[in-house]
Amino acid sequence: MSTHAPHDPSSGTLSYEQAGVNYDLIDPLKISAQRAAAATAVHMSAHGFTEVKASRGESAYVVDVGPFYIASIVECLGTKTLVADEMATLTGKSYYDGIAQDTIAMAVNDLITVGATPLVVQAYWAAGGSDWFGDAQRAQALVAGWKKACDVCQVAWGGGETPALAGIVEGGRIDLAASCTGLINPKERLSVGDKLGAGDAIVLLASSGIHANGLSLARKLTERLPQGYLTEVQPGLTYGDALLAPTTLYSPVTEALYKAGITPHYCANITGHGWRKLLRHPGQFIYRIHTVPPVTPVLKFMQQHAQQDDREAYSTLNMGAGFAIFVKADQAAKVVEIAKACGIDAWDAGRVEAGEKQLLIEPLDIRFGDDDLQLR
Amino acid sequence: MSTHAPHDPSSGTLSYEQAGVNYDLIDPLKISAQRAAAATAVHMSAHGFTEVKASRGESAYVVDVGPFYIASIVECLGTKTLVADEMATLTGKSYYDGIAQDTIAMAVNDLITVGATPLVVQAYWAAGGSDWFGDAQRAQALVAGWKKACDVCQVAWGGGETPALAGIVEGGRIDLAASCTGLINPKERLSVGDKLGAGDAIVLLASSGIHANGLSLARKLTERLPQGYLTEVQPGLTYGDALLAPTTLYSPVTEALYKAGITPHYCANITGHGWRKLLRHPGQFIYRIHTVPPVTPVLKFMQQHAQQDDREAYSTLNMGAGFAIFVKADQAAKVVEIAKACGIDAWDAGRVEAGEKQLLIEPLDIRFGDDDLQLR
Known part of the structure; x- marks a missing residue:
C-alpha cells in the first residue's frame, strides 16, 4: 500500500487506505485473535481428532477426522451491497441475485484453496430492520441468486439466519455473509502448501x-x-x-x-x-x-x-x-x-x-x- | 404474541412486536428461502452423500457422509451488544468477554440439539469501521471471552472474519455471529425427532x-x-x-x-x-x-x-x-x-x-x- 498523505478527492492517486479501510487498527486484534485461536487446537484431541496446523495460515481451517479432512470457513461479502443499493435507486433494477453469488463466492473460492469440496453453505443475512425483507422483488432475487450459486457449486444450502438488527446494521442495508463446510476427500487432495515446488x-x-x-x-x-x-x-x-x-x-x-x-x-x-x-x-x-x-x-x-x-x-x-x-x-x-x-x-x-x-x-x-x- | 395496538411506552403491556421486530415481513422470505434451500439437497448425491431430511426443520443442518454425520450452522448474536455498549458508557466496564460467550452459545446450543459434538467455531465480527478494533480493551475482551467459551465447549476456534463495514454496520457498533461445524459420532447420537415418544x-x-x-x-x-x-x-x-x-x-x-x-x-x-x-x-x-x-x-x-x-x-x-x-x-x-x-x-x-x-x-x-x- 502506498502513501497516507491527505488527498483532494478530485485528483491524484487514490489508494485503498484513502478509501477508508485502515488495517493498522484491525491487525493487532487479528494477531491476538490468531494466537488465541491457535491455542484452542488442543481441544481436538479430546474428540480423538487433530487440526491440520498448516491450515492456520490458509484461507480455510482444516481438521483431520480420520477418513477425511473437514474444512470450514465464514466469509463476509463486504460493501458491494452499497453499490447494488445505489444502482437500484438509479436504474430500478434489483442486483441481489448477483450479490448472492458474490457472497457465496467469497466463502466457496476460499474453501477450495485447501483442496476441499464445498458441501454445505449457510446464509447469513443480517438486515437493518424487518422492512428490508418487505421488498419482495429484492428479497426474492437474493433467494434465487443464492440457490443458483449453490447449484453451480453443487453445494447444499443448509439454512441460515435472517436477523433484523436495527441499531447495529444501518436502516435499509444488509450485512451478508456465508459459512461453508466441505470435505477433503480423499485426503490426498489436501493442499496447504507442502506440495508446492520449484518448477511448478x-x-x-x-x-x-x-x-x-x-x-x-x-x-x-x-x-x-x-x-x-x-x-x-x-x-x-x-x-x-x-x-x-x-x-x-x-x-x-x-x-x-x-x-x-x-x-x-x-x-x-x-x-x-x-x-x-x-x-x-x-x-x-x-x-x-x-x-x-x-x-x-x-x-x-x-x-x-x-x-x-x-x-x-x-x-x-x-x-x-x-x-x-x-x-x-x-x-x-x-x-x-x-x-x-x-x-x-x-x-x-x-x-x-x-x-x-x-x-x-x-x-x-x-x-x-x-x-x-x-x-x- | 399478543396485540399490535399502539401503546404508550410508559405504561401498559409491552409485547415483543411492539419492541420492533416484525416477523410478518421476514416470514415470507424465510419460507421461500427454505423451499429453495430444500431443493439443493439433490447436490449431495453428486458427492456420494445424502442430507438428513428431518434436520431441515431443526436448529442445525445435518449431512450423512458415511462414517458419521456432519452438522453445521451459522447464528447471529442479535442486539445484545447495544446493551453492552450502553452499559460500557455508564460504567466504564467492557462487557465483550461475556458478549463473546453469548455469540458462541447461540451457535453451539443450537448445534447440540441434533446430537452433534461441536468441533470448530468460526468468528464473524463485522464492525462499523476499523476504529471499532482500535479500542484495545474491548477488542481484547472479545478475544479472551471467545477463547474461554471455546475452552468450555472444547471446540477449536478455526478463524474468522473481522471486516470493517462502514455504511452497512453503524459507526461504533459490531455485528457478531458464529458459525459452527460438528460431528454426530457415533451416528446413533443423531437426534432429529424420530426417537421422541409418549412417556418421555x-x-x-x-x-x-x-x-x-x-x-x-x-x-x-x-x-x-x-x-x-x-x-x-x-x-x-x-x-x-x-x-x-x-x-x-x-x-x-x-x-x-x-x-x-x-x-x-x-x-x-x-x-x-x-x-x-x-x-x-x-x-x-x-x-x-x-x-x-x-x-x-x-x-x-x-x-x-x-x-x-x-x-x-x-x-x-x-x-x-x-x-x-x-x-x-x-x-x-x-x-x-x-x-x-x-x-x-x-x-x-x-x-x-x-x-x-x-x-x-x-x-x-x-x-x-x-x-x-x-x-x-
Whole structure:
C-alpha cells in the first residue's frame, strides 16, 4: 500500500487506505485473535481428532477426522451491497441475485484453496430492520441468486439466519455473509502448501470484474466521475453495472481438475491485496509471471481514474485474474483446457522458482517482496 | 404474541412486536428461502452423500457422509451488544468477554440439539469501521471471552472474519455471529425427532438470565425505568448488568450425557419464542409441565415492568429454563444429576404424552397450542 498523505478527492492517486479501510487498527486484534485461536487446537484431541496446523495460515481451517479432512470457513461479502443499493435507486433494477453469488463466492473460492469440496453453505443475512425483507422483488432475487450459486457449486444450502438488527446494521442495508463446510476427500487432495515446488506452473483463472474486493475504492471513485455510477466504462456498460458483475465461482474448476486426476500443489484466491495474494504460500519461492491476462475493463477504468500506476493497481485489485492454481508444469495446459471447458478463461502465466520470496510480474516490470504481504 | 395496538411506552403491556421486530415481513422470505434451500439437497448425491431430511426443520443442518454425520450452522448474536455498549458508557466496564460467550452459545446450543459434538467455531465480527478494533480493551475482551467459551465447549476456534463495514454496520457498533461445524459420532447420537415418544421426561436446564433473545424488548423497557439500565433488579445488581449475564453453554452437559451412556430423544434450545420452543418437535404430543423452574430475577423484573401476564412472558422469554432435554423417564434423574455436576441447575419438569399437540404449563395454568409456534 502506498502513501497516507491527505488527498483532494478530485485528483491524484487514490489508494485503498484513502478509501477508508485502515488495517493498522484491525491487525493487532487479528494477531491476538490468531494466537488465541491457535491455542484452542488442543481441544481436538479430546474428540480423538487433530487440526491440520498448516491450515492456520490458509484461507480455510482444516481438521483431520480420520477418513477425511473437514474444512470450514465464514466469509463476509463486504460493501458491494452499497453499490447494488445505489444502482437500484438509479436504474430500478434489483442486483441481489448477483450479490448472492458474490457472497457465496467469497466463502466457496476460499474453501477450495485447501483442496476441499464445498458441501454445505449457510446464509447469513443480517438486515437493518424487518422492512428490508418487505421488498419482495429484492428479497426474492437474493433467494434465487443464492440457490443458483449453490447449484453451480453443487453445494447444499443448509439454512441460515435472517436477523433484523436495527441499531447495529444501518436502516435499509444488509450485512451478508456465508459459512461453508466441505470435505477433503480423499485426503490426498489436501493442499496447504507442502506440495508446492520449484518448477511448478502458475495458472491464472479469469475474473469477471472487481469481484467483491476493492469496493471501498470503487465507491470512493464515483466522486470523480462525471455521471457517477452511470458513467460508461465502455459503450453501453455503466460503471455501476460493470462493478456488479457477480464474482466467478471457481469450485467447478477445482472439482473438474480432481475428476481429471489433477491435484493442485497450491491455490490462491486473489481477493484483497490483489496479486500480492500470489505470495500467500509461506515458503521461499520466486513467482515469475511471464503472461499477464487482459485487464477486465472495469478494473482498467478504475486504475485510470484512481491514477494508480500498475504496481498500486496490481497490489489492490485482481486485474483480470481471480484465482491462481499452482500445478506440475506438465499439467498446466490441461488445467487451462479444463478451466475453459468450465467457461472460465485461463492462462499458463508463470513459473515457481527457488529463491528469495518475491513476485515478479515481468511484462509490467513489477516486483513485490515478502514485506508487501503480511497475512499471517 | 399478543396485540399490535399502539401503546404508550410508559405504561401498559409491552409485547415483543411492539419492541420492533416484525416477523410478518421476514416470514415470507424465510419460507421461500427454505423451499429453495430444500431443493439443493439433490447436490449431495453428486458427492456420494445424502442430507438428513428431518434436520431441515431443526436448529442445525445435518449431512450423512458415511462414517458419521456432519452438522453445521451459522447464528447471529442479535442486539445484545447495544446493551453492552450502553452499559460500557455508564460504567466504564467492557462487557465483550461475556458478549463473546453469548455469540458462541447461540451457535453451539443450537448445534447440540441434533446430537452433534461441536468441533470448530468460526468468528464473524463485522464492525462499523476499523476504529471499532482500535479500542484495545474491548477488542481484547472479545478475544479472551471467545477463547474461554471455546475452552468450555472444547471446540477449536478455526478463524474468522473481522471486516470493517462502514455504511452497512453503524459507526461504533459490531455485528457478531458464529458459525459452527460438528460431528454426530457415533451416528446413533443423531437426534432429529424420530426417537421422541409418549412417556418421555422433559428435563429443563437453568438459564443464566435473558441469554440473547428478547433484547429488543429489554432495551425498549429502559424507557419505563427510573434509572434506565442502572435501575436495580435486586440490591446491588443493576438491570444492565443482569441482562449482560453471559448465556449458559450447554454442550458440556450433552457431552457428559453421552459419556454416561444417555442419548436424548430430542432437545430444544429455548431462545426466541420462549417456552413455545418446547413445541418445536413436529409430532403430535402433549408436553405436560408439572414443575416450573424459579424465574431468573431479571426476567421476573422484565415481566413486571412490561406488565406481561405469565402467558405472554413464557411465550417470549426463557423464564429460567434455557434448554430442554427429552429423555426416557427412567433417565431423567440421572440427567438432572449430570447437569448439576456440570454446574447447571436442572429439573425433571414434565412428561410427554400422546395427544393433540400442545404445551401445558400446569402450575401456571397456561396452554400453548400448535398454532402458537410456526417455525417450519
